[in-house]
Amino acid sequence: MPKIKDIDWKGTAYTVLPIISPGLTFFCATQIAGTKGFMRVVFISLGIASAVLAPFLARLASSRERRNAAMEMEAVISAVADEMGTLAVSQDDTTHELGVIENRLVTCAAEHGGSKAGAAFYALDDERRLVRVAKHLRDNAPRQFENRDLINLLNAIDNEGIVYIKDNDKTDGNLSIRLADGNRSAIVAPVFSGTVAQGVLIIDAPDPGKLTRKLVRESYVRAVARLLGTAHAMGKSSGARKPSVPRQPEGEGSGQGTPTTGRND
Known part of the structure; x- marks a missing residue:
């Protein structure tokens, strides 16, 4: 069982939120007709926000993965670049x-x-x-x-x-x-x-x-x-x-x- 401090909360959010966003949007849509006033505004706003959130976070997650992959490859290259140069001469x-x-x-x-x-x-x-x-x-x-x-x-x-x-x-x-x-x-x-x-x-x-x-x-x-x-x-x-x-x-x-x-x- 991982400790709370060891959990990658940002990475978890990138993964989980795009999954639950469509369900949240659907839930809000079903509640709008039966509510009035302030709560109606809340459900409309939440539904719109969750609908926009899914593709936005999915794009962020993809960018984050590409950035991490690039950093990992840079670490490998930097680990051997100097010695490769020494070998060459x-x-x-x-x-x-x-x-x-x-x-x-x-x-x-x-x-x-x-x-x-x-x-x-x-x-x-x-x-x-x-x-x-x-x-x-x-x-x-x-x-x-x-x-x-x-x-x-x-x-x-x-x-x-x-x-x-x-x-x-x-x-x-x-x-x-x-x-x-x-x-x-x-x-x-x-x-x-x-x-x-x-x-x-x-x-x-x-x-x-x-x-x-x-x-x-x-x-x-x-x-x-x-x-x-x-x-x-x-x-x-x-x-x-x-x-x-x-x-x-x-x-x-x-x-x-x-x-x-x-x-x-």
């Missing part, structure tokens, strides 16, 4: 810059999913294993996936579509994946560079139904996944590092990368 080892880019993109993906969401990027190695390269708020996420989870994720990558998992405990035999024990909702986004698969981005959250297409835009997740794929492919083509030797941040959300073996000891 650098003559040195680009491992650090690529690590920063991947960590920042994973952080953006997690934060878009909400305050309790976490994320991790798993890269495909030469043997089609998925090895963790970057993470945010998921220190205990698997270093690599094996057995059934690996097969399911490879199938998701081959299918190329972004998968939204409303509840990991109720998938009816469909894909179920989590980065932390007990996490109920998740998003699985294949990561590509062009047409070449690079890995998979996984976002998860503790509560069911918290990572839906309505709450976490598919276009946003796809953009982050594409940028991840591009950054990772750049590293592979330049020989900066191999996908079987992933980097991990030195602190959550720090954007700093250090090499790890990518395996559980």
Whole structure:
């Protein structure tokens, strides 16, 4: 149950008022004939106001969504723009810059999913294993996936579509994946560079139904996944590092990368 202070009242008004306005207009119209004087004026005024309110708020809501979407994309671009510029002119080892880019993109993906969401990027190695390269708020996420989870994720990558998992405990035999024990909702986004698969981005959250297409835009997740794929492919083509030797941040959300073996000891 959300706390009152955590409720987005403005967003709720944008959503609810256009829905109830037609009913309010109809109600006022039915009351006008049976009332006189001041109350008649009230019902007429209220009916007119509610009739105008619905399209006005619907337009405001649409503008608000577009503005929010633009701000979210600006955050992603700004998160990687400086490092991309450094990569373009650098003559040195680009491992650090690529690590920063991947960590920042994973952080953006997690934060878009909400305050309790976490994320991790798993890269495909030469043997089609998925090895963790970057993470945010998921220190205990698997270093690599094996057995059934690996097969399911490879199938998701081959299918190329972004998968939204409303509840990991109720998938009816469909894909179920989590980065932390007990996490109920998740998003699985294949990561590509062009047409070449690079890995998979996984976002998860503790509560069911918290990572839906309505709450976490598919276009946003796809953009982050594409940028991840591009950054990772750049590293592979330049020989900066191999996908079987992933980097991990030195602190959550720090954007700093250090090499790890990518395996559980």
